[in-house]
Amino acid sequence: MEKFTKAFPSKPLPTKTAKPWALAGVVGSGNLEVLLESGGRPKDAMECHVETSIPGYKASWLAALADFAHHYPAGGTKVTINDQGAPPVLVTLRLRQAYDHLTKGDK
Amino acid sequence: MSGVLFHEQTARQRIAALADAGSFVELLAPPERITSPYLAQLGIPVSFDDGIVIGHAKIGGKKVYLAAQVGQFVGGAVGEIHGAKLTGLFKAAARDRVPCILLVESGGVRLHEGSAGEIAIAETMRAIFECRALKVPTIAVIATDIGAYGGIGILSTCCDHRIMTEHGRLGISGPIVIEKWMGKKAYNSADRALVWKTSGGKTKYLLGDADALVHDAPEAVRDALTKLIGKSKPVNLGSVKARQKELQNRLKRFGATDDPNVVWKGMGVRNIEAASLASGPEFAALAKRGK
Amino acid sequence: MKKPTPKKTSARAVLARLFGASAKAIAIEKSVLTGYASVGGGKVCVIGTSNGTYIDNEAALRLAAHVIDCIEKNPKTPIVMLVDSAGQEPNRVAEMLGLASYFGHLLSCLELARRKGHKLITVATGQAVGGAFLCYGMFADRIYALDSATVGLMPISAMSAVTKIPAAVLQKLSKTMPSLEFGAAPFALLGGVEAVWSAKDDVQAKLEQAIATATSEDNRAELGKKRGGRKLALDIRKKVLAESAR
Numbered sequence: 190m191e192k193f194t195k196a197f198p199s200k201p202l203p204t205k206t207a208k209p210w211a212l213a214g215v216v217g218s219g220n221l222e223v224l225l226e227s228g229g230r231p232k233d234a235m236e237c238h239v240e241t242s243i244p245g246y247k248a249s250w251l252a253a254l255a256d257f258a259h260h261y262p263a264g265g266t267k268v269t270i271n272d273q274g275a276p277p278v279l280v281t282l283r284l285r286q287a288y289d290h291l292t293k294g295d296k
Numbered sequence: 297m298s299g300v301l302f303h304e305q306t307a308r309q310r311i312a313a314l315a316d317a318g319s320f321v322e323l324l325a326p327p328e329r330i331t332s333p334y335l336a337q338l339g340i341p342v343s344f345d346d347g348i349v350i351g352h353a354k355i356g357g358k359k360v361y362l363a364a365q366v367g368q369f370v371g372g373a374v375g376e377i378h379g380a381k382l383t384g385l386f387k388a389a390a391r392d393r394v395p396c397i398l399l400v401e402s403g404g405v406r407l408h409e410g411s412a413g414e415i416a417i418a419e420t421m422r423a424i425f426e427c428r429a430l431k432v433p434t435i436a437v438i439a440t441d442i443g444a445y446g447g448i449g450i451l452s453t454c455c456d457h458r459i460m461t462e463h464g465r466l467g468i469s470g471p472i473v474i475e476k477w478m479g480k481k482a483y484n485s486a487d488r489a490l491v492w493k494t495s496g497g498k499t500k501y502l503l504g505d506a507d508a509l510v511h512d513a514p515e516a517v518r519d520a521l522t523k524l525i526g527k528s529k530p531v532n533l534g535s536v537k538a539r540q541k542e543l544q545n546r547l548k549r550f551g552a553t554d555d556p557n558v559v560w561k562g563m564g565v566r567n568i569e570a571a572s573l574a575s576g577p578e579f580a581a582l583a584k585r586g587k
Numbered sequence: 588m589k590k591p592t593p594k595k596t597s598a599r600a601v602l603a604r605l606f607g608a609s610a611k612a613i614a615i616e617k618s619v620l621t622g623y624a625s626v627g628g629g630k631v632c633v634i635g636t637s638n639g640t641y642i643d644n645e646a647a648l649r650l651a652a653h654v655i656d657c658i659e660k661n662p663k664t665p666i667v668m669l670v671d672s673a674g675q676e677p678n679r680v681a682e683m684l685g686l687a688s689y690f691g692h693l694l695s696c697l698e699l700a701r702r703k704g705h706k707l708i709t710v711a712t713g714q715a716v717g718g719a720f721l722c723y724g725m726f727a728d729r730i731y732a733l734d735s736a737t738v739g740l741m742p743i744s745a746m747s748a749v750t751k752i753p754a755a756v757l758q759k760l761s762k763t764m765p766s767l768e769f770g771a772a773p774f775a776l777l778g779g780v781e782a783v784w785s786a787k788d789d790v791q792a793k794l795e796q797a798i799a800t801a802t803s804e805d806n807r808a809e810l811g812k813k814r815g816g817r818k819l820a821l822d823i824r825k826k827v828l829a830e831s832a833r
Contacts (some may be wrong), residue, residue, distance in 0.1 A: 190339045212326045215306055216343040217368030224326050224344055242341045269329075273341045295312055323830045330823065334767075337760055338752060352831060361831070376766070380808070380820040384827025391828070407750050410766035411740045412817050414717075415779045415807060418725035419820075422805045425698045444687075447721050453691025468687050468718050469677035477677040494683045505688045533658065536696050540651055543689055547644050554680050 191244035195251060197258035199235040202227055202265045203292060211290035214275075214283040221272040221280065225263075225287040232265040234258075241272035253277055257284045266291075302512050303440045303463045307349050307364035310399055313514035314521065315353035315362065322351040324381060332375050334409040343369050346377040350385045352394070356522050361389045364399040367442040373406035374448065379416020386423035386434070395433040395525040396424075398455070403470065404446015417447040424454045431528040433457070437517055438464035438506070443495070445470050453505070456529045459520045460497035460506040462576040467495040482554075489572065493556035498571070498579050502563045503546060509576040516577075596735070598637035601669070601712050604790055606633070619646045620669060621653040623661070627795035632657035632705075634723070635669030639714045641676040642722065647689040650723060654696040658703055665706040665798045666697070670724035671713025671736075690722035697726050706801045710794065711736040711771065711780070725779070728801040731793070732771035734785045739769040765816040776816030778807040 210226045221241075229236055235258040239250055257263065268284070275283070302310065311320055324330055326344035335342050347369035352361050363385050365372040374382070382398070389396035405413040427434050436452040436459070438444045443465030444452040452458060452466060460466065469477075471485035471494070485491060493499055501509035507524065510516040529535065550559050557568050564583060565571045571582055598618070602610035606624035613622035613633050618640030622633050634650045636642055657664055675686060701707055709727035711720070715738045724730065732738050740746070743761065747754040757767055765773035771783045781797075784790050808824060811817030 190341070210325070210327045212308070212344065215366055215368045216341050220368065222326075222343060226327055240341065242339075269344075271341050271343055323827055324823070333819075334764060337764070338756070350827065376817060376819050377823055380823035381827055383808075383820075384824035385831075387824065388828055388831040392831070405740055407740070407746050408752070410746065410761075410764070410768070411738075411774055411777055411779060412766035412811075412820070414721065414740045415725070415777055415811070415817070416820060418721055418779075419805060419807060421694060421721075421726065425694075428698075429702055447718065449687040450690045450694075450718060450721055453688045454694055466685075466687060467682045468675055468690070469682060474677040474679050474682065478679065483679045494679055499683065500685065503685055503688075505685045531695050531699050531702070533655075533699065536651075536655060536692070536699055539692050539695070540648065540655060543644070543692055544648055546684055547648065550684055551644070551680070554683075556683055559683065 190240060190242055191247065192240050193247055194238050195254070196234040196236045197255050198233060199258035199264040200262035201232040202262055206291050207294035208291060211287045213286035213290060216271045216273050219274050219276070221270055221275040221283060223283040223287040224269045225291050226267045227265060227291060229265050229267045235263040235266050235268060237268045237270070239270045239272065243274045249277055253280050257281065261288055263288065298513070298515065300514060302461065302514050302517055305514065307366045307399065307401070310514065311349060311353065311362055311364050314518050315355060316357065319354040320351055320362070321353070322349060324350065330377055332377055332409065334375060338408055340408065346375065346381070347372055348378045348381050350381050355518065355525060358525060359394050360525060361385050361394055361396040363397070365401040367401035367440055370406055370408070372402035372442055373404060374402060374413040374417055375406040375409035376412040376416060378406065379413055379420060383416060383420045383423050386420060386427055389432055390423065390426040390430055393430060393432050395435070396427060397435045397437065397521060397525070399437045400444040400448060400452055401440050401442045402444065402448040403442060404448050414447060417451055421451055421454050424451070428456060428528065428531055433525055433528045435459060435521065435524055438466050438497070439512065439517065440464060443467070456527070457507045457524045458505065459508045459510060459517060459524070460500055461510055461512045462497045462579070463512050464497045465492070465495040466500050466505065490556070497576060499556060499559065501580060502560060502565070502583055504542065509580045511576055601637070605710065605794060607791060617646070619649050621649060626667070626791065626798060630661065630664050631798070632661060632664050632666045633669065634666065636672035636719065637669070637713070639671055639673045641674065642672050642719045643676065643678070643681055644684055644686055644689045647693045647722065651693045651696045654700055657705065658700050663704040665708060666700055667794070668707065668709040668724050668727055670709060670711045670715040670720055672719035673714050674717035674719045690718065693723055694726055697723060701728070701803055706798055708794070708797050708801055711738050713737070716741060728803050729781045729797055730779065731797060732774070732780045732783050733790070734771055734783050736771050737769065738771045738774040738780060742769045743767065773816065776814045778809065778811030778814060778817055781810070
């Protein structure tokens, strides 16, 4: 297992979200779960916590998360990830799904 | 029908599809981060719901307690937290006299947590029967390949009702375990037709161990639930004596065969090939006509 | 899964130790026990398994039939369940006929007995593992084990074989997590067993006491927390009950 934490600059999340938290994905082989929570501080950073079963890919994780924080106003959110070897494309998809659930509600 | 297949949905999607829109309230939700210390110690990824989503919702306006196991997470297996969530939910159902539904997807006890999961299953069985004594309906929905096996297979048979799809499987020992034990000749676990005729929804429905056999679609599962959430099956002397007779007859009639087609024929299926190809509800209709 | 190994102590010897001379009335047929005996002068119904036998569809039905007999003919008589079974044998025909439902039926019969005022006491006398323990023994009001009994999910070697986690790792963890350990004593730490009876104990007196003090309230989560072997279960359950009451 490898664990790391880092905050990325991001524009503040819209003040009104559909719900206080959202979860996307499932912890299973080649998959991950992303828990996204609003109400964090500071309002101009996305705080990330990653736990992955496949060590050695910290750089690509940080790149994916930085990219997401750059493209989406996610400031003031906390992202927590439990990963079981998901490919990068799935990481991005789950982040987006969690963000959509949080901001617009389910479905 | 939406075209969505129930067995392809995740636990959370299943709950969203079955519950009245927006009615689901999750208990011990992911932000509480209640995760397995056993898995963490073993260096295995944890999950914020520990492989089971629990809460309450409305179905057709009626309040229900609802749990959905996450088959992708350690096979939906029951560890200490997972099991305690389940026990607590059935106890809440008994306390509040509210029906309790379990969307099953589990191979049984989570070996990584040893006997704690086994005891949790036993405790949940007690809680299920607490509900039944109060005439609070308990329903197991078994609709995926992972199905209900091991202790969770036994637990499922403790509920008032079982709703299955043709995808669902119910048993104790799975095909791979049996193949290892008896040899490939006796049971080839790669023979899907044989595997499903041994433990699949059609055979279980035919024998009377499943109460409904429905399409692999959330709408169909929801319809079946709507019909059953108001009904409880009593556990009394009459019911257990009738069941004793039924299970005795079953063993007498079919105990000497190893051919599931003989069971199907014996239970009134006339055209095995047509029945094999039939959808769940078509099969149920055929079986009824056979009787 | 291991093939059943013959026990050193014979089934009759175990019965005699528990029920004295009254044990003679208990029938042993294909390692399945049914009958009536007496404990402290009071009548008890006995069901059980011996010789580490497998419990199959037929065995489950025979046990269930005896429970029904007891409910009908001997109202409120305590039921003593003895467990010495290696589990269910992986078997396709048993599965095809719905072994899980046979086990569920046995549990329903025991539940009916409980509701009708029969006390349910289990004594694990030999192997008490897997499905065989779940399908009747673990459903008692109170569960006891002889210290010679092997109680639990499975030995660490088997756990290691299935999970692919090295046995040494599991062994080391079991020092702080008794749930991973195999045996009556660690199972008691989890609350799964009320007490372990040693060879020196007067087990007839212990059994009499067990019947006298049993209540139908499931106390295993409380015990597990108190004894420190299962620290989370009770609090998680309470949390579900508290959050759902809001």
